[in-house]
Amino acid sequence: MAIIKPFMASRKFSSTIGSGTGTGVTFAIAATAFTDDAGAPATAFPGSFAYYVLYINAQPQTADTSTITTTTITIPGGDVLDGATPILIEIVVN
Structure with a gap:
């Protein structure tokens, strides 16, 4: 049986499409182009999470x-x- 972690929280990151690069299927926005919940520049998205929206x-x-x-x-x-x-990206971590 899998272990269910009892802790859940979310992290939110905001930016605009204009911060992205590439075209078509390669269009991407770097984590460093986002600000986090505290309004600080993000350095990376969480590496382990339950899901994101x-x-x-x-x-x-x-x-x-x-x-x-x-x-x-x-x-x-x-x-x-x-x-x-x-x-806006909402990442639910556990």
């Missing part, structure tokens, strides 16, 4: 919209959005 312009996105690592979030096709479009 990507919000584009305050709208939650489906799981197939992005992939995340400790250094970047990849949003295929995100380069077609307006550069001022807000991005």
Whole structure:
């Protein structure tokens, strides 16, 4: 039987689409382009988490919209959005 960790918390990171690089399937935004819950520049996304939710312009996105690592979030096709479009990532850690 798997061990269920009793602690859950979330970390939020915000940026804009204009902080991303690449085009099409390679469009990505570096973790360092985000600010964290405290308003400080982020250095990396959590390496271990239960799940994350990507919000584009305050709208939650489906799981197939992005992939995340400790250094970047990849949003295929995100380069077609307006550069001022807000991005929020909520990462639930345990």
